[in-house]
Amino acid sequence: MRSVRDAIDIIEGKWKLPILIALSGGSKRFGQLTRHVEGISDKMLSKELKDLELNRLVSREASEDLQAGVEYSITDHGRSLEKVMRELYAWGLEHRRMIIGD
Amino acid sequence: MRSVRDAIDIIEGKWKLPILIALSGGSKRFGQLTRHVEGISDKMLSKELKDLELNRLVSREASEDLQAGVEYSITDHGRSLEKVMRELYAWGLEHRRMIIGD
Numbered sequence: 001m002r003s004v005r006d007a008i009d010i011i012e013g014k015w016k017l018p019i020l021i022a023l024s025g026g027s028k029r030f031g032q033l034t035r036h037v038e039g040i041s042d043k044m045l046s047k048e049l050k051d052l053e054l055n056r057l058v059s060r061e062a063s064e065d066l067q068a069g070v071e072y073s074i075t076d077h078g079r080s081l082e083k084v085m086r087e088l089y090a091w092g093l094e095h096r097r098m099i100i101g102d
Numbered sequence: 103m104r105s106v107r108d109a110i111d112i113i114e115g116k117w118k119l120p121i122l123i124a125l126s127g128g129s130k131r132f133g134q135l136t137r138h139v140e141g142i143s144d145k146m147l148s149k150e151l152k153d154l155e156l157n158r159l160v161s162r163e164a165s166e167d168l169q170a171g172v173e174y175s176i177t178d179h180g181r182s183l184e185k186v187m188r189e190l191y192a193w194g195l196e197h198r199r200m201i202i203g204d
Contacts, residue, residue, distance in 0.1 A: 003194030004119060004187055010197070012114045017106065056200060077200060080193065085106055087189045091182065092105030095112070098158060098179060 007084065010055060015040055015048045020081065023058060023074040033072060057081065109186065112157060117142055117150045122159060122183065125176040131165065135174060159183065 011017055015037065022028065022036035034045055049072060052058035057078035063071045113119055117139065124130065124138035136147055151174060154160035159180035165173045 001120070001123075003192075003198060004190045005194070006198055007190040007194035008110070008114055012110055018103070021103075055197070077197070080196065084189045084193045087186045088106045088109040090105075091186045092107070092109035094182065095157070095179070096105060096108055 010057070011081070011084070011088075015044060016052060016057075017085065019045070019048055019052065020057060020074055020078055023072060024079065024082070027071045027073040029063065029069060029071055052078070112159070113183070113186070113190075117146060118154060118159075119187065121147070121150055121154065122176055122180055125160060125174060126181065126184070129173045129175040131171060131173055154180070 018037045018040075019033065022033060025036075028036065030042075030045065030049075033049075034040060034042060037045065040048075049058060049060070053060055056075055059073050059075050060070055061073070063069060120139045120142075121135065124135060127138075130138065132144075132147065132151075135151075136142060136144060139147065142150075151160060151162070155162055158177055161175050161177050162172055163175070165171060
């Protein structure tokens with residue numbers, strides 16, 4: 001039960017999944033992320049990135065182009081959430097069909 | 103994304119999963135459930151059962167023994183959450199190992 005709760009703690013909330021989805025399409029700089037994750041404030045993005053980094057779902061490194069500053073990438077551990085999300089997605093679709101579709 | 107959110111809305115919160123886990127072991131009456139789901143108040147259990155019923159995860163029927171009152175059971179749709187929970191559990195274990203285990 002505690003492990004299930006740990007997993008839910010990571011994925012609940014409004015922003016973490018959209019950020020991870022944006023990064024699964026490729027590494028991005030802070031400014032690029034704000035454009036990809038619609039509606040997020042700089043302050044919130046900064047907070048969520050720190051939290052994702054602490055949880056080793058996202059890594060942060062200086063870009064090869066030093067002018068460009070730091071880049072954020074999804075880690076292998078972050079990608080391992082994709083399987084969980086596929087299950088959640090499949091179940092959510094079926095649930096929506098069942099509850100709303102009739 | 104909306105489907106993933108739907109699924110998370112169902113499983114987040116403190117009580118729904120423990121209630122479903124208790125019922126996956128067999129149908130139970132209200133009083134039995136309060137004993138199985140440690141720490142839940144009658145008021146909260148009543149609220150959560152109504153919500154689970156609305157979402158078709160739990161069904162409520164008169165017990166064969168009329169003296170015994172109504173019984174709550176997990177539905178097939180409720181059981182379909184088990185696969186999602188197994189993924190959440192596996193990922194949460196791995197996450198805990200990774201973050202706390204070193």
